[in-house]
Amino acid sequence: EPEVTQTPSHQVTQMGQEVILRCVPISNHLYFYWYRQILGQKVEFLVSFYNNEISEKSEIFDDQFSVERPDGSNFTLKIRSTKLEDSAMYFCASSKGLGQETQYFGPGTRLLVL
Amino acid sequence: RKEVEQDPGPFNVPEGATVAFNCTYSNSASQSFFWYRQDCRKEPKLLMSVYSSGNEDGRFTAQLNRASQYISLLIRDSKLSDSATYLCVVNMDTGRRALTFGSGTRLQVQP
Numbered sequence: 001e002p003e004v005t006q007t008p009s010h011q012v013t014q015m016g017q018e019v020i021l022r023c024v025p026i027s028n029h030l031y032f033y034w035y036r037q038i039l040g041q042k043v044e045f046l047v048s049f050y051n052n053e054i055s056e057k058s059e060i061f062d063d064q065f066s067v068e069r070p071d072g073s074n075f076t077l078k079i080r081s082t083k084l085e086d087s088a089m090y091f092c093a094s095s096k097g098l099g100q101e102t103q104y105f106g107p108g109t110r111l112l113v114l
Numbered sequence: 115r116k117e118v119e120q121d122p123g124p125f126n127v128p129e130g131a132t133v134a135f136n137c138t139y140s141n142s143a144s145q146s147f148f149w150y151r152q153d154c155r156k157e158p159k160l161l162m163s164v165y166s167s168g169n170e171d172g173r174f175t176a177q178l179n180r181a182s183q184y185i186s187l188l189i190r191d192s193k194l195s196d197s198a199t200y201l202c203v204v205n206m207d208t209g210r211r212a213l214t215f216g217s218g219t220r221l222q223v224q225p
Contacts, residue, residue: 033211033212041217042217043158045214055211058212091158095211101211102163103213105157107156107157110155
């Protein structure tokens with residue numbers, strides 16, 4: 001069964017550093033998403049991406065965040081200058097679109113900002 | 115009012131028990147509804163979509179009441195492997211794809 005994959009599984013970084021989180025969505029899916037979950041809190045939507053552009057973003061997704069699909073398979077989330085409060089689990093998800101709205105989640109990247 | 119609200123639990127039940135979880139959502143225009151399960155420190159995994167007519171998948175039954183903005187999940191004959199956090203998830207607005215998650219209800223099935 002096709003799955004969303006994410007790398008790395010864990011990332012430790014210093015405050016102020018840039019990080020790039022990588023995702024490979026399910027191959028025939030058209031919509032891609034990033035969510036985050038701070039430890040002990042609920043899953044929160046960050047951004048959705050379709051046809052090589054952002055289609056929706058939340059208030060959390062400010063100027064320090066960006067997304068990109070650099071090639072035909074990868075989907076990345078960049079955090080430009082990490083803050084302590086960016087420490088969270090970041091989940092990538094994808095959906096087929098075309099009326100099939102179920103979103104399938106990757107295993108996540110646990111980001112720790114020191 | 116919270117957008118998607120769930121009883122956090124935990125629900126501690128013996129194996130074989132029937133357990134029900136409830137969820138309310140704030141936006142009457144919400145379009146799509148799901149139950150996901152999340153094991154500790156893992157990704158949310160789709161358990162089932164929830165349809166207006168109600169739907170069943172094996173031991174799991176989901177119901178939607180649009181008038182009351184209420185969703186339920188019933189688990190019959192609980193197994194130890196059902197122990198997890200159950201997330202009520204709603205697509206709140208037409209034309210948007212962002213999912214809004216509840217905080218989850220924790221279930222612990224005991225031998």
